[in-house]
Amino acid sequence: MVYSKVKDLVLKHYGDAVYVRSDAQLAREEWLIPGVKFNRWVLPVSAFFIQICCGSLYAWSGYNAPIEAAIYGMNGGVDRGMASTTFYIAVAFFGCTAAALGPWMERKGPFIGCMAGTALFFFGNLMTALGVYVNQIALVYIGYGIFGGAGLGLAYISPVSPLQKWFPEYRGLAAGFAVCGFGGGSIIAPYTQKYLIGLDYQLDVVNNVNLGVPLTFVILGAVYFVIMSLGSLVLRMPPPGYEVKGIKIDTVKGAETAHQDIVLHNSDDVTDFSTSTNKVDNPPQTDFNAHFKMTLWESIVSTEFRLMYIMFIGAQITGLMINSKIQGIVSTQFGKTGNEPVNINAILGVLNLLGRMTVPYMSDYFQNRKIFFIISCVVQFVMLGLIPYSIWNQYYGLFLFEVFTIAYFYGAGFGLIPAFLSDQFGSKNIGPTHGIILTAWAMTGVFGGLIFTAVYNSGYNSHYYALEGATKKTWNPADYKYHVYDVDFQWILAVIAVGLISASLIPNSLRDRRLPKAQGEVFRFRLGPRLVRFVGGKFVIVSKADEDKEWGAYLASVAKGQTLAAEQAFLVSSSTA
Structure with missing residues (x-):
């Protein structure tokens, strides 16, 4: 009984989201401002500035030491591991809010969604300022972690959905523009934070203070509120019936060109649709997307969505952990002080931004998102595997190359995923599916961050005693310093x-997902361009010609079915009349 009610609520919430607008609202949305017609190319600019503000989240590591110094007192800048918890809480609520309110945003529209997120983020900054002022770390957790994270999650997805709908022919480029500003925020925010708070504030509060921590949150929160509010005024969904080059907002990638894949064959039970002289509709008149498109619920419970969810965790965990700890690693492991840790944090933001812009564009050119995620995982696996070697031997230049490469592909993952989801499930479902998949990133931030911190803190308690002998309860500070992250990096490699x-297992083409199974087929996969089936206990490689013939016959049967259904409907309506 309870399960049934919960299921009904979930189905209702994640059912197909319909955004209803009046004629008056549609007429208003034709204009950017009075006298200036709306043009879809202003949306990427608006999204960029909104995301710059959201991207300040990635500069949180610069707050850790100053907040701890303000609340607990100076200790030479050593990370107590208290303020950094705020980052993981914010990431958790970022993802969960995006997932929970994605359908709500689709129903209410991107303007209301973005403004709600903006207000929550502003309130979170004000509460954080109060928490630091009254020396209560719990208020920091609640303010920036819960309210700020929730606001960022809602504001983040609000520009992504309309951009995927307005640019269906450039989904990768639109996704890159929609989220690239997030990387830009991590470039600017470290410097604004540092200079507003004061240089080396955590080392000497008396002599290095400028405006201090609380006032910094108030000022930056207000600035972010103004910029995000102005950006939200531009956001809007396309009008009903909008399409570009035959691609609509619910088009699943491949459906718009499916008629081109119908091939001649000798099967007597399937009509030849290769010419326009048939009595039935020819392929271009067949609505293949009506057959292949998926509801929101079908999308989020599909096998490919589950695989994409796991893939996203693996592709993003390294960058997330590095971003949350980079300033501490640079200062404690390599002895860099002053502006150096902040500079490195900012450069990571630059690479993050470049990854979000360039890789999605390349995926448009090659018409393949999956291969870029595979490349991302492989490259990050190699780079992370080399980082301990760089730290042990104090190869700072090599370390920078490794973390910069990781940051680039970390950004690429965020730029690719909206386009990948639109390809698979149609841009109509992008708001909720994108929100839900961001919980993968959120889970990584919470559980990954907690595991990372716990392993880090336990390093000097037991593991490193063995460096000087099991009976000797002391350890070499140098060994501890250069090996403290080893175990953390090892378990991340497994993820x-x-x-x-x-x-590798995601069926990313329409053919791989919908081609009917052969008799006795258990599963299938691609080996390069060739389809491989596991049938009767053995692997069978299907020739390209046979695969094309099967797919063409299947599409022809779909077209025939639609034609017969249309004819029957016509006969029924005629007899009724």
Whole structure:
């Protein structure tokens, strides 16, 4: 009984989201401002500035030491591991809010969604300022972690959905523009935070203070509120019936060109649709998308969505952990002080931004998102595997190359995933599916961050005693310093490997997902361009010609079925009349 009610509520919430607008609202949305017609190319600019503000989240590591110094007192800048918890809480509520309110945003529209997120983020900054002022870390957790994270999650997805709908022919480019500003925020925010708070504030509050921590949150929160509010005014969904080059908002990638794949064959039970002289509709008149499109619920419970969820964890975990700890790693492991840790944090933001812009565009050119996720996992696996070697031997240049590469592909994953989801399930479902898949990132931030911190903190308690002998309860500070992250990097490597396997198994083309199974087929996969079936206990490689013939016959049968259904409907209506 309870299960049934819960299921009904979930189905109702994640059912197909319909955004209803009046004629008056549609007329208003034709204009950007009075006298200036709306043009879809202003949307990427608006999204960029909104995301710059959201991207300040990635500069949180610069707050850790100043907040702890303000609340607990100076200790030479050593990370107590208290303020950093705020980042993981914010990531958790970021993802969960995006997932829970994605359908709500689709029903209410991107303007209301973005403004609600903006207000929550502003309130979170004000509460954080109060928490630091009264020396209560719990208020920081609640303010920035819960309210701020929730606001960022809602504001983040609000520009993504309309951009995927307005640019169906450039889904990768639209996704890159929609989220690239997030990387830009991590470039600017470290410097604004540092100079507003004061240089080396955590080392000497008396002599290095400028405006201090509380006032910094108030000022930046207000600035973010103004910029995000102005950006939200531009956001809007396309009008009903909008399409570009035959691609609509609910078009599943491949459906718009399916008629081109119908081939001549000798099967007597399937009509030849290769010419326009048939009595039935020819292929271009067949609505294949009506057959292949998926509801929101069908999308989120599909096998490919589950595989994409696991893939996203593996592709993003390394960058997330590195971003949350980079300033501490640079200062404690390599002895860099002053502006150096902040500069490195900012450069990571640059690479993050470039990854979000360039890789999605390349995926448009090659018409393949999956291969870029596979490349991302492989490259990050290699780079992370080399980082301990760089730290042990103090190869700072090599370390920077490794983390910069990780940041690039970390950003690429965020730029790719909206387009990948639109390809698989149609851009009509992008808001909710994108929100739900961001919980993968959120779970990584919470559980990954907690595991990372716990392993880090336990390093000097037991593991590193063995460096000087089991009976000797002391350890070499140098050994501790250069090996403290080893175990953390090892378990993250395992997570990347699982993500790589999942990415490889995703059926990303319409043919792989919908081609009917052969008799006795258990599962299938691609070996390069060739389809491989597991049938009767053995692997069978299908020739390209046979695969094309099967697919063409299947599409022809779909077209024939639609024609017969249309004819029957016509006969029924005629007899009724």
